[in-house]
Amino acid sequence: MTTVGAVVVDYGSGFIVKRCIDALLEDGVDQVVVVDNGKADGLIPSENWLRALKGSKVEIVASKINLGYGSGVNQGASQLNCDYLIVCNADVVIDKGAVSLMLENFKDDQVAIVGPKIVTDHGWYPSARKFPSVLQASGHAIIGKLKPDNRFSKTYLGHELINAKEPVEVDWVSGSIMLIKKTIFDEILGFDPRYYLFLEDVDICFRVKKLGAKVIYDPRASVYHVQGLSRAIHPYKSIVAHHISAMRFEWRYGTKFRKLAFPFAVVLLVLRGAAELMAEFLREKLSPPEVDKIA
Secondary structure: OOOEEEEEEEOOOOOHHHHHHHHHHHOOOOEEEEEEOOOOOOOOOOHHHHHHHOEOOEEEEEOOOOOOHHHHHHHHHOOOOOOEEEEEEOOEEEOOOHHHHHHHHHHOOOEEEEEEEEEEOOEEEOOEEOOOOHHHHHHHHHHOOOOOOOHHHHHHOOHHHOOOOOOEEEOEEOOOEEEEEHHHHHHOOOOOOOOOOOOHHHHHHHHHHHOOOEEEEEEEEEEEEOOOOOOOOOHHHHHHHHHHHHHHHHHHHOOHHHHHOHHHHHHHHHHHHHHHHHHHHHHHHHOOOOOOOOO
């Protein structure tokens, strides 16, 4: 019998973590390991909800410090013995039947990772994308904030998949929720812990595809994602982590040509990061952030 386990990495998500776990169990997940990745100041504490959930199908792993998303997943996955592993943010609620639909893709033995359609309060989220070329990455980085509908950003974000109805092979899918064959996950030693936050999903999909395996986006399976709970409390840390991760990925996997262009990429990412930090600073001064308290 096929077994499915799930790792949910929680960082002060409050009541939404209960909705996340309830939905996973209701959709047939056999075991859930929740990695409590520390307490985020300003967010709703999750401890009470986690204690209430603990039982035969839910295990809590507590970290004294925030290990980062990928390391948290690795810690939880080490507790699971299953055929397939769901990696999941605590603020994701899976639709009924989504697990079965994603599992269908593994009838093809070459499939290693499957990602569902992600919907937020703003509609469809670009959760399945291509590894960008230098031109696409540069165009998106430079123009994306000023003109979001530019052709570079549309290509980079996979906008051609907005109306997709059937599973399609892609380069990578979002780590906010993905289903991965556990043997593959163990073979590649899980997520790279050097990515504290962001791009750990791009990295793991890149390594999986280097093995000759497939990454699939299945729009038939759908989830709802409440975005930015912890990021809203630590926006500066998140912005810095995002750009450091982008530099790390570019240096590790860039071709010889891209390595020659790496100094340009660093300058571009530093300038883009500085602009985002300044924009965040001004936004806070003009209108202090409010984090939705989900109860």
